[in-house]
Amino acid sequence: MGLLPAPLLAATLLGAPLLVAGGQQGNFVTDLVAKLSPVEIPWPLLVLIGALLGSGFFLLLVFITPYAMLAIWAERKVGGHIQCRIGPKRVGPFGLLQSIADAIKLLVKEDTIPAGADKLLFVFAPALVLASAIAMFAAVPFAPDVWFTDLNLGVFFIVAISSLTTIGVIMAGWSSANKWSLYGAMRMAASVISYEVPLGISLLVPVLVSGTFSLREAALAQEGWGGAAWYLFRDPFVLPAFLLFYTASLAETKRAPFDLPEAESELVAGFHTEYSGMRFSFFFLEEYAAMFVVSAIGALYFLGGWAFPGLTPLVEHLFGRGWIFNAVAIGVFSAKALFLVFVMMWLRWTLPRIRIDQVMTLGYKYLTPLSLACLLGAAAWELYVVPLFGGGG
Amino acid sequence: MERIAFALFAAIAVGGGLVALFHRSIVHSAFALMGTFLGISGLFVLLGADFLAVVQLLIYVGGILVLILFGLMLTKPDPSERKLRRVLLVLAAVAVPAAILVARIASAARWAAAEGPLPDPKPAAREIGFLFLLKDAYLIPFELAAFLLTVALVGAVFLARQPHPPPPGGEDR
Amino acid sequence: MSLGAYLAVATALFVLGLAMMIARRNLLYVLMGIELILNAANLNFVAFARYAAPAGGEAALRGQVFALIVILLAVAEAAVALAIVLHAYSLFDTVRPEEPDLLRE
Numbered sequence: 052m053g054l055l056p057a058p059l060l061a062a063t064l065l066g067a068p069l070l071v072a073g074g075q076q077g078n079f080v081t082d083l084v085a086k087l088s089p090v091e092i093p094w095p096l097l098v099l100i101g102a103l104l105g106s107g108f109f110l111l112l113v114f115i116t117p118y119a120m121l122a123i124w125a126e127r128k129v130g131g132h133i134q135c136r137i138g139p140k141r142v143g144p145f146g147l148l149q150s151i152a153d154a155i156k157l158l159v160k161e162d163t164i165p166a167g168a169d170k171l172l173f174v175f176a177p178a179l180v181l182a183s184a185i186a187m188f189a190a191v192p193f194a195p196d197v198w199f200t201d202l203n204l205g206v207f208f209i210v211a212i213s214s215l216t217t218i219g220v221i222m223a224g225w226s227s228a229n230k231w232s233l234y235g236a237m238r239m240a241a242s243v244i245s246y247e248v249p250l251g252i253s254l255l256v257p258v259l260v261s262g263t264f265s266l267r268e269a270a271l272a273q274e275g276w277g278g279a280a281w282y283l284f285r286d287p288f289v290l291p292a293f294l295l296f297y298t299a300s301l302a303e304t305k306r307a308p309f310d311l312p313e314a315e316s317e318l319v320a321g322f323h324t325e326y327s328g329m330r331f332s333f334f335f336l337e338e339y340a341a342m343f344v345v346s347a348i349g350a351l352y353f354l355g356g357w358a359f360p361g362l363t364p365l366v367e368h369l370f371g372r373g374w375i376f377n378a379v380a381i382g383v384f385s386a387k388a389l390f391l392v393f394v395m396m397w398l399r400w401t402l403p404r405i406r407i408d409q410v411m412t413l414g415y416k417y418l419t420p421l422s423l424a425c426l427l428g429a430a431a432w433e434l435y436v437v438p439l440f441g442g443g444g
Numbered sequence: 445m446e447r448i449a450f451a452l453f454a455a456i457a458v459g460g461g462l463v464a465l466f467h468r469s470i471v472h473s474a475f476a477l478m479g480t481f482l483g484i485s486g487l488f489v490l491l492g493a494d495f496l497a498v499v500q501l502l503i504y505v506g507g508i509l510v511l512i513l514f515g516l517m518l519t520k521p522d523p524s525e526r527k528l529r530r531v532l533l534v535l536a537a538v539a540v541p542a543a544i545l546v547a548r549i550a551s552a553a554r555w556a557a558a559e560g561p562l563p564d565p566k567p568a569a570r571e572i573g574f575l576f577l578l579k580d581a582y583l584i585p586f587e588l589a590a591f592l593l594t595v596a597l598v599g600a601v602f603l604a605r606q607p608h609p610p611p612p613g614g615e616d617r
Numbered sequence: 618m619s620l621g622a623y624l625a626v627a628t629a630l631f632v633l634g635l636a637m638m639i640a641r642r643n644l645l646y647v648l649m650g651i652e653l654i655l656n657a658a659n660l661n662f663v664a665f666a667r668y669a670a671p672a673g674g675e676a677a678l679r680g681q682v683f684a685l686i687v688i689l690l691a692v693a694e695a696a697v698a699l700a701i702v703l704h705a706y707s708l709f710d711t712v713r714p715e716e717p718d719l720l721r722e
Binding site: 450454457458461462464465470473474477480481484487488491492493495496499500503504507508511512514515516518519520521522525526530531533534535538539542546550571572575576582585589592593595596597599600603604 | 693
C-alpha cells in the first residue's frame with residue numbers, strides 16, 4: 052500500500068486549481084461542515100476543508116469506488132443476460148458482492164513491476180489517471196444545491212481534464228516496456244486526438260443554446276412541467292449533436308466498439324497489460340468514473356438534467372426547493388446518467404470492435420464534419436428561427 | 445494562501461522545465477513538460493484567467509504534448525545525445541545575460557502596477573468572446589488566426605502526404 | 618504576490634526553453650523549447666494585464682486575448698513542425714538538427 056500517497060498527492064495538486072477557482076463561493080461540503088461544527092470555523096480554513104473533501108480522497112471513497120463497484124457488477128450482469136447467461140450469482144444476493152470480492156482480491160494481490168519498466172513513470176501513471184478521474188468527477192453537479200465545485204467553465208474544464216487521462220495512459224503504455232502496451236497507448240493517443248474534435252464541437256451545441264459552460268446553470272434552464280424545455284427537443288440539430296457526442300464519448304472513454312487501446316484479442320490487455328493489483332484497479336476506476344462523467348454531461352446538457360416531466364415540478368410545488376427537492380433531483384439525475392451508462396454497456400456487449408483505420412475514418416471523415424454541420428445549424432436556428440417564436444436568443 | 449499556491453505552481457513549472465532540460469531520456473523530458481504546463485495553468489488561475497487556464501490544459505496537455513509524444517514514439521531517440529557539460533554551459537550562457545538584463549530592468553523600470561492583494565477577478569469567458577466577435581477590436585486577428593489554422597492544417601496534411609517509403613508495419617494515420 | 622514574482626517565473630521558463638533549444642540535439646527538443654518560450658511569454662502577457670488593470674474590464678482582458686492568439690499560433694506551429702520532423706526523419710533517418718545537410722554540397 053506504499054503507493055496510496057501518490058494519487059492523493061496528485062489529486063490534491065489537481066484540486067488546487069479547483070480550490071482557487073471554485074472555493075471562493077464555497078460548496079455544499081463547506082456549508083455542511085459549517086452547519087455541523089459547534090464552533091465557528093474561519094472562512095479560509097473552511098474553504099480548505101471543503102476543497103480537500105471535495106476534490107480528493109473523500110470523493111474517491113464515498114462516490115467513485117461504490118459507484119464503480121456497482122457498475123462493474125452491472126456490466127457483468129448486463130453482459131451475461133445479453134449473452135443468455137446469468138452472470139455473477141455466487142457472492143451475495145444476485146452476486147451483488149462479487150465486486151467487493153474482486154476488490155479484495157486486487158488489494159491483496161502482489162504489486163509487480165516488470166524488470167525493464169521505467170519505475171517512476173510506471174508508478175506515477177495510474178495515480179495521474181485516477182487523479183484526473185477524481186477531478187472530472189468533482190466538477191459534476193448532482194442537484195441544484197448539491198455540487199462540489201460550481202465552476203463557471205464546468206464542461207470545458209471536464210473536457211480539458213480528460214486529456215490528462217490520455218497522458219497517463221501513454222505514460223503507462225510507454226513505461227511498461229512492453230510492445231502491446233505501447234501499441235495500446237499509441238492507439239489511445241491517436242483516437243483521443245481525433246475524437247476530441249467532434250466531442251468538443253458537438254458539446255458546443257448545447258453550450259450555444261444555453262449560453263453557459265456551467266453544467267448546473269444549463270440544467271436549471273431546462274426545468275419545467277413538461278419535457279419541452281429539454282435541449283434535446285429544442286431544435287432539430289441538438290438530437291444529432293447528442294448522438295455525435297455520445298459516439299465520440301465512447302471513443303474518449305475507450306469503450307467498445309472503440310476499445311482499441313485495450314483490445315483483448317490483439318493486444319492482450321493493451322496499455323495495462325503489465326499492471327496488477329491496486330494499480331490495475333486504478334485504471335478500472337478511471338474507466339467507470341469517466342463513463343459516468345460523460346453520461347452525466349449528456350444527461351445535464353441534453354436530457355434535461357434533474358428535470359422529469361410531472362415529477363420534479365410536482366415535488367417543487369408541494370415541498371418547495373428544499374432538501375426533498377434536491378433528493379428527488381439527485382435521484383432523477385442519477386437515473387438518467389446511469390441509464391446512459393447502461394446503454395454504453397449494452398453497446399459494448401452488442402457491437403463488434405472496429406479496426407483502427409475504421410476508427411480514424413469515422414472520426415475524421417464523418418463525425419467531425421457532421422458535428423460542424425450541427426453547430427452551424429444550431430447557430431442559424433438560434434439566430435433566425437427562435438426570434439420568429441418570440442423567444443429570447 | 446495565495447502565496448503557498450503561487451510557490452507550489454511556480455515550483456512545479458520551473459522544476460518541470462529543469463527536469464525537461466536535463467533529463468537523459470526525451471520521453472521523461474516530455475512528461476516533465478506536462479508538469480510545466482500544469483504549473484502555468486495554475487498560475488493563470490491565480491492571475492484570474494480561468495478561461496486561459498483551461499485552454500492551456502486543453503491545448504498544451506491534451507493537444508501539443510500528445511503530438512510531441514506521438515512524434516517521440518515514431519522516431520528513434522539518441523540516448524547519448526545529452527552532454528551534461530554542453531547543457532550546463534549553454535544554460536549559463538543564456539541565464540547569466542538574462543539575469544543581468546532582468547536585474548537592470550528591475551532596478552530601472554517603474555511599473556504602473558498594482559500592489560498587494562488584488563480584487564477578485566470576474567469570470568471572463570463571455571467577455572473574451574465579445575472582444576473577439578462583437579467589438580471591432582480583435583475581429584481581424586481572430587479571422588486571421590482562423591485562416592492561419594486552416595493553412596497550417598492543409599500544410600501539415602500536405603507534408604505528411606509527400607510520397608515516401610511507407611514505414612514497415614502497415615499504414616499510419 | 619507582486620508582479621515581479623510572476624515575471625521571475627516567466628524569465629526562468631524562457632531561459633530554460635532557450636537553453637533547451639540550443640543545448641539538446643533533437644528536433645523534438647527544439648519544438649519543446651519553443652513551447653516553453655511561448656508559455657513564458659503568455660505568462661508575461663497575463664501577469665502584466667492583471668496588474669496593470671486590477672479592477673477588470675476590457676483592459677484586463679487584452680493580455681488574455683493576446684495569450685489566446687499566441688496559443689493558437691503555438692498549435693499551428695506544433696502541427697506543422699511535427700509534420701516536418703516526421704518527414705525529415707523518414708528522409709534522413711535522424712532527428713538530429715545538424716545532420717540533414719543536402720544543401721551544403
